[in-house]
Amino acid sequence: DIQMTQSPSTLSAFVGDRVTITCRASQSISNWLAWYQQKPGKAPKLLIYKASSLESGVPSRFSGSGSGTEFTLTISSLQPDDFATYYCQQYNSYSRTFGQGTKLEIK
Amino acid sequence: EVQLLESGGDLVQPGGSLRLSCAASGFTFSSYAMSWVRQAPGKGLEWVSGISGSGATTYYADSVRGRFTISRDNSKNTLYLQMNSLRAEDTAVYFCTKESPYSHSCAYWGQGTLVTVSS
Numbered sequence: 510d511i512q513m514t515q516s517p518s519t520l521s522a523f524v525g526d527r528v529t530i531t532c533r534a535s536q537s538i539s540n541w542l543a544w545y546q547q548k549p550g551k552a553p554k555l556l557i558y559k560a561s562s563l564e565s566g567v568p569s570r571f572s573g574s575g576s577g578t579e580f581t582l583t584i585s586s587l588q589p590d591d592f593a594t595y596y597c598q599q600y601n602s603y604s605r606t607f608g609q610g611t612k613l614e615i616k
Numbered sequence: 617e618v619q620l621l622e623s624g625g626d627l628v629q630p631g632g633s634l635r636l637s638c639a640a641s642g643f644t645f646s647s648y649a650m651s652w653v654r655q656a657p658g659k660g661l662e663w664v665s666g667i668s669g670s671g672a673t674t675y676y677a678d679s680v681r682g683r684f685t686i687s688r689d690n691s692k693n694t695l696y697l698q699m700n701s702l703r704a705e706d707t708a709v710y711f712c713t714k715e716s717p718y719s720h721s722c723a724y725w726g727q728g729t730l731v732t733v734s735s
Contacts, residue, residue, distance in 0.1 A: 510678060543721035545661075552711055552725035553661065559719045596661050600720035603675050605651065610660040 511535050513599055515608035521616040526587045530611045532580045532597035541600040544573055544582045547610075548593045556595075557582065589615075618642040618724045620712045625729030632702050632733070638695040638712030638726055646670070646690040649715040651722065652697050654708035654731075662708070665697065666715070680706075702733045 512535040522528050532542065540560035545553035555564045557573035560580055570585040584591055592615050597608040624636040638650070651666040665686040666675040674686050685698040695712055709730050713722035 541720065543719065545722075547661070552727060553722075555721055555723045558716065558721035558723075562719070564721075564723060594660075598661075598663070598721070604677065605663040605666065605720070607653075607661040607663060 510604055511538060511599055511601060511606050513597055513606050513608040515595075515597055515611050517611060518609065519612045519614060521614045522587055523616050524587050524589055528584050528587060528613065530582045530595055530597075530613075532575075532582070532608050534578045534580075534599055537577045538599045538601060540576045542573075542575070542580050543598045543600070544571075545596045545598065546591075546593045547596065553596065587613075618714060620714060620724060620726035622710065622712050622726040622729040625710065625731045627732045627734065628702055629735050630703060630733055633698070633700045634702065634731060636697040636699070636710055636712075636729060636731070638697075640693045640695065640712075640714070643714070645688075645693040648717065649720075650688065650695045651713045651715060652686065652695075653711045653713055653722070653725075654706075655711070655728075656705070656708040659708075664710070667695070699731070702731075704733050707731060707733045 514533045516531050542560045544557040547553040556567050561573045572583050595611045619641045621639045628634050652664040667686045671688045683701045687696045709728040711728045712726040714724040
């Protein structure tokens with residue numbers, strides 16, 4: 510199975526900061542990667558699909574990049590509503606795997 | 617409006633069985649692959665199982681293969697997860713998700729149903 514490794518596990522930042530979360534796949538997944546945001550007690554929300562496509566309704570301060578085995582999620586200017594946990598997810602023909610998550614905390 | 621409503625979560629003893637259901641509405645159910653994703657208390661997301669729109673193809677995580685069975689009834693717009701030989705580590709909120717045929721990402725999620733495996 511393909512393993513997904515996110516870093517960092519926890520990130521502390523100020524409102525207005527630019528932050529980047531990294532996700533590495535154990536083998537190439539082309540651009541079959543999604544990013545989700547989850548808040549406590551809620552279902553995850555899709556932010557980015559196919560590595561760099563912004564889901565409808567998601568603010569443009571969120572962006573994704575990468576292909577192959579290394580991917581990043583960038584938030585250009587943190588807003589109070591962005592403090593949450595973020596997950597990457599890979600797709601291949603026979604399975605999907607999530608990263609372990611990155612908790613974004615207010616500094 | 618797409619809606620996914622899970623049900624069937626309960627407290628069950630180790631070694632027991634449970635069947636989860638996910639009632640779907642607001643889209644042509646048979647046209648979309650569906651998945652189950654779970655989240656243990658205080659832990660991250662874990663993909664559990666997926667099924668094609670027709671139901672002909674199914675996929676499982678190694679952690680549940682041989683114990684869980686995913687199925688669907690397209691005439692009832694309902695997704696199922698039959699869980700047998702349950703273990704304490706299966707305790708989690710189970711989410712039903714609708715996959716995009718274009719990106720295989722999950723833009724739609726249910727609210728989740730809690731399964732607790734404990735004696």
